[in-house]
Amino acid sequence: MISIWLLLLVTKVWEQRKLLSNIESIIDYRGKTPKKLGLSWNGEREYPALSAVNVENGKINLSKTEHFGDAYLFSKWMKKALKLGQVILTTEAPVGNVAQIKEKKHYILSQRVIAFETDKNLLDDFLYFLLQRNNSTLLRYSTGGTAKGISQKSLKQVKINLTPNISEQKQISQLLNVVKNLITLYERKTRLLGKVRTFLTQRLFSNSSKVSLYFDNKNWSEHKISEFLTERNEKVVPNSSIPLVSFTVEKGVTPKSKRYNREFLVKDDNKKYKITKKDDIVYNPANLKFGAIARNKFGNAAFSPIYVTFITKLNPAFTEFLVRRKNFINLALKYQEGTVYERMAVKSKDFLNLKIYLPNSSRDINHIAQILQSLDTLVSLNKNKVSLITLIKKELLNTMFI
The missing domain is CATH 3.90.220.20 (DNA methylase specificity domains)
Structure with a gap:
């Protein structure tokens, strides 16, 4: 170079x-x-x-x-x-x-x-x-x-x-094209990995015979969500060890931003909020249709009681992959209630009554989680590379063009 x-x-x-x-x-x-x-x-x-x-x-x-x-x-x-x-x-x-x-x-x-x-x-x-x-x-x-x-x-x-100077124009262009092509390469890799992840998610969460291509145990059985998820209903006044957070479609459980911070409107300093803990499965009943369901990767926190948070008995990563699938969300949306579309919600009791197929083997459950987590890590690494190289390109543009 x-x-x-x-x-x-x-x-x-x-x-x-x-x-x-x-x-x-x-x-x-x-x-x-x-x-x-x-x-x-x-x-x-x-x-x-x-x-x-x-x-x-x-x-x-x-x-x-x-x-x-x-x-x-x-x-x-x-x-x-x-x-x-x-x-x-x-x-x-x-x-x-x-x-x-x-x-x-x-x-x-x-x-x-x-x-x-x-x-x-x-x-x-x-x-x-x-x-x-x-x-x-x-x-x-x-x-x-x-x-x-x-x-x-x-x-x-x-x-x-x-x-x-044409020679200088050429040298500058060559270098910037190398950087630009690297960005394109990692963007393409990110898209391809995303497609692989989607394919494997559909295949690995199928209870069909095709699953035997990946696992020795072919036995799957039907289970209610309530068999492995339990709603958490504890409340607490937020403090330094249990901070007040937001829950968004884009970031899941995340620190309060200016956009979502309306606590200055709350007059009661002792107001209690719902507790959520690391690896809980959290969803927004009114925004499930937009994909507002995720695993709590933030840690112990408190948020609005409008959100639902579940303790999971299964591998938390597996559970997250399970409930974030489009097929699962579409299944849950059949039970949403309400007259105004924006406010239509899936109640927790209906959510827990949903039935799905799961592998009978905890080994297979952990294996599925491991495969999909590895793919997620690869996607994140490639996204980070795109972000880093984009910053390098921006700095080069600022440095090389007087």
Whole structure:
């Protein structure tokens, strides 16, 4: 890998220029619609319409494509076809998201996005990172209320610092592309591991004969949830050893944040809250439909009595995997009560009456938990790597672009 310090040492004089000084032309078809051409969208996926919704995290996300054209619409619309490596920029809602054309596709440049054609003194790769570094500058030149936008007239006024040295542009781009590709690699690994985890969860919690592919013991039997979960109903005044916490869909049992901290409204300093202990299974009866069920990994704490917390007799990790499955949550939701959707809830007594199949062997239960915990650890490690390398990329952008 190219040394960062070497790059800093060889840096020549950077110049302040207008952003468009090395742009030969802008491909901009904003405002163009199939209707204006006497045509219409259709379902040929070879001709995706690129709009601002497709540009995120430095990449093109075709899964969000809303429209597709055909060869005839493409020929009428795209007077200039997009080329590999070409940089595209969102101009509205949001302003300043950047991506590069990395696949040979017949893209139809659609709403709120433009493409740049650079001259011989500006590399496409360098422009891509240059725009990422100057996102805040672009925002300063944007106008509008709720949905801010930037016009070509405003783009002509934007000034940025860049090196005129092509060799230096290439070195900087190469290093940043290595970092960018590492991020992509670990994001892909995280997604694949997530798919493996989903597959194994479905397979390992099945009482079908397919389970015998993994375990010697083929015997599963039906059990009520109440056979291994017991509701905890102790209450306490929060203190230093039993702090007041929140319970959220995203983080489970978690310290109080400003968003959830409304205790200043409570006038009684001796108000008691429900206790939850480490490895309890916790759920929010009204938000179970949104996935509000998790194992308490925080430790001993107190929270609102609206939450339900269970002591488990089984392996706590196994129990968590069991109750967080979509199939299980959907089963529980059959018993939710209430007239207003937002307030419909699954009562604890109904939750405990649910019936599920479990392995008869504690060895198999522990083995399932171990497999899925290992996968969760791998997913977390890869997510942490993505976060770390993203921070490195951000620091490099700040350091290498004067």
